[in-house]
Amino acid sequence: MQTAPATTTGTVAQQSNAFPPFDTATFPTQLFWLAITFAVLFVVLWRVAGPRIGGVIGERKAQIADELEAAEKHRKSAEAAEAAHQSALAAARARAKKAADENRRQVTAEIENAKAATEAAAQDAAAKAEARIAAMRQEAAQHVTIAAQDVAAAIVARLIGDTISPQEAEAAVKASGT
Amino acid sequence: MPSPEPDDLKRLAERIDEAERKHAQRKKPPPPTSLGIAFRFATEMVSALLVGGGLGWGIDWAFDHWSHLQTRPWGMVVMFVLGAAAGIRNVMAAAKELNAEMAAKDLEK
Amino acid sequence: MAMNPMEQFEVKPILEHPLFQIAGHDIFFTNQALLMCVAVAAAALFLTFSxxxxxxxxxxxQSMAEVSYEFVANMIKSTAGDDGMVFFPFVFTIFTFVLFCNFFGMIPGAFTPTSQIIVTLALAAVVMLTVVVTGFIVHGLGFFKLFVPKAPFLLLILLVPIEIISFLTRLVSLSVRLFANMLAGHTMLAVFASFVIALGAAGGILSLLSITPMFMIVFIGALEMLVAFLQAYVFAILTCIYLNEALHLHEHH
Structure with a gap:
């Protein structure tokens, strides 16, 4: 290509008979432009684009990590709330059970008391009734004795024409062993 | 009593884990094609022969130019053989590398 | 359109006269210079303003820019470890430069800067120079241990030259790989394109047959897009691997 000034661009192409990539005449130009473009790209990527992309990626990563962390925290707090809710529920259940037990015990006790009271009253009434029956029986027995004395007195009077005092009749009845 | 479903929480946990995994995941390089592998081996071998031959030629030239010793063509012959050895060594190293890559890929599956 | 598939690799001045001289060499503004300027401008603007x-x-x-940034960052971290991130701007530039040059070369009629051996060789030389300088800065003369494998002394006489050659080989393999890939792909595309033109010009039934190479062009074009990316990736990751060796010698991170 050093011969290029003497020729036109068209003839340069036609002149080179060598395999084009091995045409050493073009090497200085190629190396020059390679060095320029590569250096420019290097500086841009090193100083501008690289830090820019890296910063944006880092920022996004931090943001996503933060948000994931926040989500995890919310999940944890939701779990904690759930646990608290469950334990409150359990406590309430326990309290309710206790109250119910207490209630049941009281009611049972009341029933027992009432039963006991009723039984006592019934026994009392029975005892009274028995006493009354006993008294009535005694009274009846007494009436029978008196009647027997009267009969005895009447019999004596009829038999011996004599009257006996009630005391004597009574002794006689008693002696007969009723 | 309507309580917050524990299932919902579990699903949320799974989703968070998945998002974290995806976030941590990175792109993998493309797998080498068989033509590419063959071409790579050929390049390694040819380059080594070129370098060996070139060095040998240079050694012969240097002896010829700076001393009275006539080494031609032995410098080139010896260096060409060494170049072939280096080429084989490089191809073997490349094959080992490829195997390691393949094994790593298989492990991932 | 040219029938010679190699014509597309000719570096032609756009401005007829040289801009100036450096050490006796004329510097022209060429089709390649234009492409590199456009590719770099596009890359710089895209990565800055998106x-x-x-x-x-x-x-x-924006997510494309971020993905490419993270792609390179992960590439460095996975091959050279966290201390390799010092080289992020360098590797990112290499990757972006090669990628954009490759892709802009895919535009029909555009020149492909990376199809020139001197360009890829210079890029590889910058990489290897960085590796050597890094090695000496980090390890001093201990960097030479890179060329001494663990082996009996007598064997070392053989192994050290092999190690040195294999180290120097990287310069060639790195550049030849990129160069040959771009050259081969674009040559194939041009060959099939010339088939299309030749068959089309032949007229009659042959014009209809020109459909076949057109399909091939679409297919190879798609393949070339993949290659354009893959080669940028390979260039960048090999840079990372070599930098890792310079940083850590043979120890594994």
Missing amino acids: VTRGRLVPTRL
């Missing part, structure tokens, strides 16, 4: 602060959900362009 990204805006404070977007939780990025736009498509």
Whole structure:
């Protein structure tokens, strides 16, 4: 290509008979432009684009990590709330059970008391009734004795024409062993 | 009593884990094609022969130019053989590398 | 259109006269210079202005820029470890430069800067120079241990030259790989394109047959897009691997 000034661009192409990539005449130009473009790209990527992309990626990563962390925290707090809710529920259940037990015990006790009271009253009434029956029986027995004395007195009077005092009749009845 | 479903929480946990995994995941390089592998081996071998031959030629030239010793063509012959050895060594190293890559890929599956 | 598939690799001046001279060499503004300028300008503008602060959900362009950034960052971290991140701007530039040059070369009629051996060789030389300088800065003369494998002394006489050759080989393999890939792909495309033109010009039934190479062009074109990316990736990751060796010698990170 050093011969290029003497020729036109068209003839340069036609002149080179060598395999084009091995045409050493073009090497200085190629190396020059390679060095320029590569250096420019290097500086841009090193100083501008690289830090820019890296910063944006880092920022996004931090943001996503933060948000994931926040989500995890919310999940944890939701779990904690759930646990608290469950334990409150359990406590309430326990309290309710206790109250119910207490209630049941009281009611049972009341029933027992009432039963006991009723039984006592019934026994009392029975005892009274028995006493009354006993008294009535005694009274009846007494009436029978008196009647027997009267009969005895009447019999004596009829038999011996004599009257006996009630005391004597009574002794006689008693002696007969009723 | 309507309580917050524990299932919902579990699903949320799974989703968070998945998002974290995806976030941590990175792109993998493309797998080498068989033509590419063959071409790579050929390049390694040819380059080594070129370098060996070139060095040998240079050694012969240097002896010829700076001393009275006539080494031609032995410098080139010896260096060409060494170049072939280096080429084989490089191809073997490349094959080992490829195997390691393949094994790593298989492990991932 | 030219029938010679090699014509597309000719570096031609756009401006007829040389801009200036450096050490006796004329410097022209060429088709390749134009392409490199356009590719670099596009890359620089895209990577700078597609990204805006404070977007939780990025736009498509922004996420492309971010993905390429993270792609390179992960590439470095996985091959050279965290201390390799010092070289992030360098590796990112290499990757972006090669990628954009490759892709802009895919535009029909555009020149492909990376199809020139001197360009790829210079890029590889910059990489290897960085590796050597890094090695000496980090390890001093201990960097030479890179060429001494663990082996009996007598064997070392053989192994050290092999290690040195294999180290120097990287310069060639790195550049030849990229160069040959771009050259081969674009040559194939040009060959099939010339088939299309030749068959089309032949007229009659042959014109209809020109459909076949057209399909091939579409297929190879798609393949070339993949290759364009893959070669940028390979160039960048090999850079990382070599830098890792310079940083850590043979120890594994």
